[in-house]
Amino acid sequence: xxxxxxxxxxxxxxxxxxxxxxxxxxxxxxxxxxxxxxxxxxxxxxxxxxxxxxxxxxxxxxxxxxxxxxxxxxxxxxxxxxxxxxxxxxxxxxxxxxxxxxxxxxxxxxxxxxxxxxxxxxxxxxxxxxxxxxxxxxxxxxxxxxxxxxxxxxxxxxxxxxxxxxxxxxxxxxxxxxxxxxxxxxxxxxxxxxxxxxxxxxxxxxxxxxxxxxxxxxxxxxxx
Numbered sequence: 652x653x654x655x656x657x658x659x660x661x662x663x664x665x666x667x668x669x670x671x672x673x674x675x676x677x678x679x680x681x682x683x684x685x686x687x688x689x690x691x692x693x694x695x696x697x698x699x700x701x702x703x704x705x706x707x708x709x710x711x712x713x714x715x716x717x718x719x720x721x722x723x724x725x726x727x728x729x730x731x732x733x734x735x736x737x738x739x740x741x742x743x744x745x746x747x748x749x750x751x752x753x754x755x756x757x758x759x760x761x762x763x764x765x766x767x768x769x770x771x772x773x774x775x776x777x778x779x780x781x782x783x784x785x786x787x788x789x790x791x792x793x794x795x796x797x798x799x800x801x802x803x804x805x806x807x808x809x810x811x812x813x814x815x816x817x818x819x820x821x822x823x824x825x826x827x828x829x830x831x832x833x834x835x836x837x838x839x840x841x842x843x844x845x846x847x848x849x850x851x852x853x854x855x856x857x858x859x860x861x862x863x864x865x866x867x868x869x870x871x872x873x874x875x
């Protein structure tokens with residue numbers, strides 16, 4: 652990666668409207684943030700504060716590791732959908748933690764999606780195949796990467812994909828790495844998986860089956 656990320660002011664990272672009580676964000680406005688994380692194991696010693704997103708997942712609950720977070724970073728700020736202010740003074744309750752994490756991650760990593768030409772491919776069948784074919788063709792013209800269910804290619808390196816859909820922090824971290832190396836990036840995946848991740852992209856639909864057209868029709872909101 653080229654330029655190193657600088658410390659960010661908390662007030663520049665978060666949209667106060669995502670907080671249940673916007674007044675809880677005021678005390679942290681001038682705090683300098685050096686890292687953001689949703690996994691306590693990723694937190695490293697640093698000069699600034701850490702923003703930790705306590706997420707209740709399928710297999711574990713991030714709230715169980717808050718004490719570990721504070722052991723690693725005494726100035727940590729906890730973001731949660733739960734009201735944990737009584738036990739953890741340095742915390743903010745948000746309406747939707749995925750939206751909050753996506754918004755903060757985009758700002759923390761300097762809006763990397765705006766530096767790339769991103770094509771999001773969705774549909775029933777053929778998403779990854781289409782992305783591989785398009786990447787191969789465009790690589791003949793300029794450097795092109797891909798974030799898929801099989802591999803993450805940021806231009807610097809290729810690694811096996813660990814999740815079907817990367818978490819917002821991981822996604823924007825990869826986009827930040829890509830912005831130094833690539834001109835285009837393909838993101839095949841189910842469109843709904845990225846509904847909370849606000850990226851600037853073009854779109855392509857492949858292999859749309861009748862099932863999706865029917866279910867889409869039934870789920871459409873009635874006209875007012």
